[in-house]
Amino acid sequence: MSLPQDIWLHIASFIPPLQLEDLYSVNHILFNLAMDQRYQQISLSYLTRKTVRIMERIRDPVIAERVRILYLHPHFVKEVLQKDSSPSNSTILSRLGDFAYHIRDQRLFGRYRSRSPLFRFKTFDEFSLFMANTLSSLPNLVDLxxxxxxxxxxxxxxxxxxxxxxxxxLRRLWLELSLEKLGLMLPKFSCLPDLEELDLFLRIDHELDPKHYDNILIRFARIVNSLHRTLRKFAIQLWEPIDLSPFFSSLRRLRGLETISLSIPVGNPHLGDPDAVTDFLNLHSASLRSLTIRASELGEWGLTGTSHLSNWFQTTFTPVRLLRLTSLEISLKLIPLESAMICIHKFAGTLRSLVLTGRHLTFHDVETVTSAFPSCRRRLESVRLGSVTLNPQLFDMLAEKLPLLNKLELSVREVVPCEGDYPLYYKNGLDRHDQDESQLVSFYYRPPRRKSESIAHADEVL
Structure with a gap:
């Protein structure tokens, strides 16, 4: 069919990606879309035959220019090094083994197939050169x-x-590595002049001199400072508590920084000196638009509860002034609501979007949150809460307290006909408990009340 290209593109927008890949033979437009879908995102982790085939394919310039996103997990380096350091294959036993594989492959496939793609490379240097040449030939890679x-x-x-x-x-870089490995990578960051998003997930492999870590953090801060024109988003997460004070203290103002995401370890010293984090946030009070805060308990250190975290949280965020913050997201899984309310009160005057998830919020909790937005500062347009117990009074309160709301997302744990009712559950025989349907029927079909009708201003309720 001779249809204009924009019509084919519109048709393709309704086709699931996996099915789109099967339509490459229809015409050249769907062929290009299918090839883009197949190669726009690739992952290199273990050295299998499929991985080697992918690397050989992306060495073709026509395929290489389609790659946009690359997931790189260098486990294969260990495989190659182990093969490189293994005894020579010139022994009689190894030759007999190769001969046995050769006979087997001839019977199964009619031709010789190597036991492993590792045998394509005689030395690690040969493999490293092959990989470096392959990955350096991706001209349109934007996300690593x-x-x-x-x-x-x-x-x-x-x-x-x-x-x-x-x-x-490259516009986005996501790194999960240790501080020691970050130090090894620092000289290579000069190749990233226009980075816009930087996500770090740091850990520690060895116990080294703290001064050594401080030196790495200060040098890395200088690299981040060099991105002051382009960096828009910065996120940092720690596997275990690490003192990042030298890093935050060495940062200058990043003029374009709009989004910050902080994952704070539960144990001491959290992210380090609270004053260093406070100064860093205040340094970007004029540019910061979005702030995400969560706590993490991933490592084996510092599992001391949330009491110390609450004190650190209060000391850090009480002096913070963010004049143009419009979006705030806080995970309450490990952060007490009382601590989160410090930020909500601080930024209520400018917020347009609020996300509070990670724990069950009672009717009183939701009332406490909405009360932080008095009538003179009711600007919230989007709210996501969860989980909650759904009832008509909750809708009434949200409609009354947040009159400008046009998007409401609720993660609902249970539904009751009226605030104060207890949810009723029964055992369904599969070691699960389901809520009594009569309560759901009472909620959905009870006669509407005048206040409940006011929730009609919401465009979307989930």
């Missing part, structure tokens, strides 16, 4: 995810491979 952790025995071997994917077109 690197998870280099749990591999302390491979030293700095992956650095040439990982850094070969760095290029001037």
């Amino acid at each position: 995810h690197v998870a280099w952790s749990g591999l302390p025995t491979i030293a700095d071997s992956p650095v040439p491979i990982i850094s070969s994917a760095f290029g001037p077109n």
Whole structure:
């Protein structure tokens, strides 16, 4: 069919991605869309035959220009190093083994197939050169995810491979690595002049001198400072509590920074000196539009409860002034609501969007949150809460307290006909408990009240 290209593109927008890949033979437009879908996002983790085939394919310039997102987990480096350090294949036993595989493959496939793609490369240097040449030939790569952790025995071997994917077109970089490995990567960041999003997930592999870590953090802060023209989003998450005070204290104002995400370890010292974090946030009071805060308990250190975290939270965020903040997201899984209310009260005057998730919020909790927005500062347009117990009085309160609301998302745990009713559950025989349907029927079909009708101003309720 001779249809204009925009019509084919519109048709393709309704086709699921996996089915779109099967339509590559229809015409050249769907062929290009299918190829983009197949190669726009690739992952390189373990050295399988499929991985080698993918690397060979993306060496083709026509395929390479389609790659936009790359997930790189350098476990394969360890495989190659182990093969490289293994005894020579010239022994009689190894030759007999190769001969046995050769006979087997001839019977199964009619031709010789190597036991492993590792045997394509005689040395690690040969493999490293192959990988570096492959990844450096991706001209349109804009999003790179690197998870280099749990591999302390491979030293700095992956650095040439990982850094070969760095290029001037890269806009987002997500790194999961230890502070020691971050130090090895620092000289390679000069290849990222226009980075817009930087996500860090840091951990510690070895117990080294704290001054060594401080030196790495200060040097990394200088690199971040060099991105002051382009960096829009910065996120940091820690596997265990690490004193990041040298890093925050060394940062200058990043003029374009609009979004910050902080994941705070529950244990001491959390993110370090509260004053350093406070100064960093206040330094961006004029540009910051979105702030995400959550607590993490991923490591084995500092599982001391949330009392110390509450004190750190209050000391850090009470002096913060963010004049143009419009979006606030806080996970309440490990952060007490009382601590979160410090930020809500501080930024209520400018907020347009609020997200509070991670724990069950009672009717009183929701009332406390909405009361932080007095009539003179009722500007909230989007709210996401959860989980909650749904009842008509909750809708009434939200409609009355937040009259400008046009999007409401609720994660509902249970539904009751009236505030104060207890949810009724019965055992369904599968070790699960379901709520009594009579309560749901009473909620949905009870006669509407005047206040309940006021929730009609919401465009979307989930």
